[in-house]
Amino acid sequence: MAENSLRIVVERNPSDSKLSELNIKCWPKWGCSPGKYQLKFDAEETCYLLRGKVRVYPKGSSTTEYVEFGAGDLVIIP
Template sequence: MADNNLKIVVERNPPESKLSELNIKCWPKWGCSPGKYQLKFDAEETCYLLKGKVRVYPKGSSSLEFVEFGAGDLVIIPKGLSCTWDVSVAVDKHYKFESSSPSPSPTPPSSSASSCE
C-alpha cells in the first residue's frame, strides 16, 4: 500500500498570474521521451509541464492507484516519494527543487516580470 503522506498535488491550468508570481519561466528545464522511469525524490519538486502526459505510480501502489497530469499542469511532488513515471507523451517541463529551509526567502519586488537575473 502506498504512503498516503506522500501525496502529489496537481493544479490544472493555473492562471498566468500565478505562473508569473512563481517566476516559472526562469526555472531550469527538463525533458524526456516516452517510457517508464523509476524515480526517487530527495527534495520536494514543483514543476510546470509545457508539454507531455504522465501517469505516476507511487512505489507500493496498485496499477489502479496513479496520479495523471500533463501539459499546462502545475505539480508538487513530495520529498521522499519513490515512484514510476509512465510517460505516454514526451515531457518538457520547468522545475524547481525546494530547499531544506522551512521558511521561504523573501522575494524583492521586481519591475520586470520576464527578467531571470
C-alpha cells in the same frame, strides 16, 4: 488545487499571474522520451508541464493507484 491519496498536488491550468509569481520562465527545462522511469525525490519537487502527459505510480502501489497530469498543469510532488 486537487489533492489525492498519493499526496501529489495538481493544479490544472494555473493563472498567468500565479505562473509569473513563481517565475516559471526562469526555471530550468527538463525533458525525456516516452517510457517508464523510476524516479526518487529527496525533497519536494514543483514542476510545470509544457508538453506531454505523466502517470505516476508510487512504489509498491497497485496499477489502479496513480496520479495523471499533463501539459499546462502545475504539480507538487512531496
